[in-house]
Amino acid sequence: MTIMTMDSTNGAPQGGSRREATRQKLYEAAVTLIAEQGFSATTVDEIAERAGVAKGTVYYNFASKSVLFEELLRHGVGLLTASLRQAAERSEREGRGRVDALDAMVRAGLVFIDRYPAFTQLYVAELWRTNRAWQSTLLVVRQEAVAVVEGVLREGVATGEFSEEIDVPLTAAALVGMVLVAALDWKSFQPERSLDDVHAALSRLLQGRVSGCR
Amino acid sequence: MTIMTMDSTNGAPQGGSRREATRQKLYEAAVTLIAEQGFSATTVDEIAERAGVAKGTVYYNFASKSVLFEELLRHGVGLLTASLRQAAERSEREGRGRVDALDAMVRAGLVFIDRYPAFTQLYVAELWRTNRAWQSTLLVVRQEAVAVVEGVLREGVATGEFSEEIDVPLTAAALVGMVLVAALDWKSFQPERSLDDVHAALSRLLQGRVSGCR
DNA sequence: GTTTTTGCACTGACCAGTCAGTACAAATAG
C-alpha cells in the first residue's frame, strides 16, 4: 500500500533521490506500525525491519524516532488539506453551490481515508493527546485542515446559502469528526461497503434528510 | 474529579471497602495519565505515584497493567451507555418524538464528556487500534454504546419519523462520531464555551438547519 | 571520491512485574 508520494519536504533538489526512496519506505513502514500499535509501542527495529533497511539507515535519515513521526504527520496532513482544498475549488469552479462544495469535501475526505486508512487512524489517535512532543505540530496541522471547511462554511453564510445562526468553528469540527469517525467505522467494522454507499449516507445526514426537515 | 463509583466487582461482601477506595484512586490516576500519554507511554510507577500508593499495590489490586486498563474501559463505557439509555427512555416516557430522543442523547453524550473528558479522550484514541490485547473488550463495549443510538433510529424509521432510506448502523456511527469529535474539540480548543452552546450547534446540524433544507 | 547504506556489537536508561517483609485489625486461645 503506497502511503504517500513525496513532492518536496524542503528546497532540496533531486539528485539525492535514493535517499527519498528510503525515506518513503520508512514512512510507509512507520505509518502502519504506529497506527496498529501506537507510537510508544512501536520500536525503531520493527520499523527498519518492515522497511527492509538497516537500523543505522533510520538514524542516517532522521534525527530520532519522534522526528520521523513528526515529518510523517506533517506530510500526511499536507496531502489531506490539499485534497480538501482541491475538491472545494473544483466544485466552485463548476459553479455549484456551497452545499455541493461541502459534499465534495466529504467525498474527498472519504477518498483520502480509503487510500490512507492507517494514517487516519494514527492521526485520530494522537490528535487529542496532551503533553506530547509533537503536540504543537499536530495543532497547527489540524487547524489547517479544519480551516478549509470553515472557509466554505463562512462563504456559504455570506451568500445566504447557510443559516446565519450556525457556529462556524464548531460546525466545521463536527463535520470533520463525522466524516472521520464514520469512515474509520466503515473501514474497521464494515469494510465490504462501497465508498459511494458511505458517501450517500453521510450526504443524507448532512442535508438533514434524516429527521424529515421541518 | 470523581471518575466512577463502584457497585460490585464480584460477590465480595463489604468489609474490604478499603480496597475499593484504592482501586478508585488507581482508576482516576490511570485514566488521566493514559489519556494524556497513551497506554504504552504511561508507566505503572507513574500511575502508582499519582494515586499515592506503592507500585506493589497496583499489582495487589490488578493482575497487570493491561487488566487495570481493561477494567477501566469496561466501567467507563458502562456509565456512558447507561446515561444514553436513560436519556432516550426519559424522552420517550415524556411522549416526545424520536428526534427529541436523539437530541436528548446528544446532550447526554455532551454531559458525559464534560464530566469525564479524559476517559473520552482515551476511548477515542484506542478504539481503532488493531493488534492490541484489549481489542475485543473495546469492540464489545463500542457496540453496546452505538446500539443504543441504532435502537432509537430504527424506532424512528418504524414510526415514520425518520426517512426509510437512512442507513441505520452507519448513521449511528456518524452521529456518535460527530458528538465525540465536536466535544473533544470543544474541550481542547475552546473550553470557555458552555454546554448549551455546543448542544445548540449540534442540534442545528442534526436537524438539517444548516444547509437550509430542501 | 562522495554519498548512502549495511551489519552488528554495545550502552545506559527505563520499566513491567516480583517478592520478602511491614502494619494492623479482628478473631481465637489461654
Next chain:
DNA sequence: CTATTTGTACTGACTGGTCAGTGCAAAAAC
C-alpha cells in the same frame, strides 16, 4: 485481660528484559 494467630492491604527494593540511540568499518551506489 493478655498473648498468639490469621487474613488483608500495602510497601519498595530488586530483577530481567527491552529499546532508543551510538560507533564504526566495510560495502554499494552514483
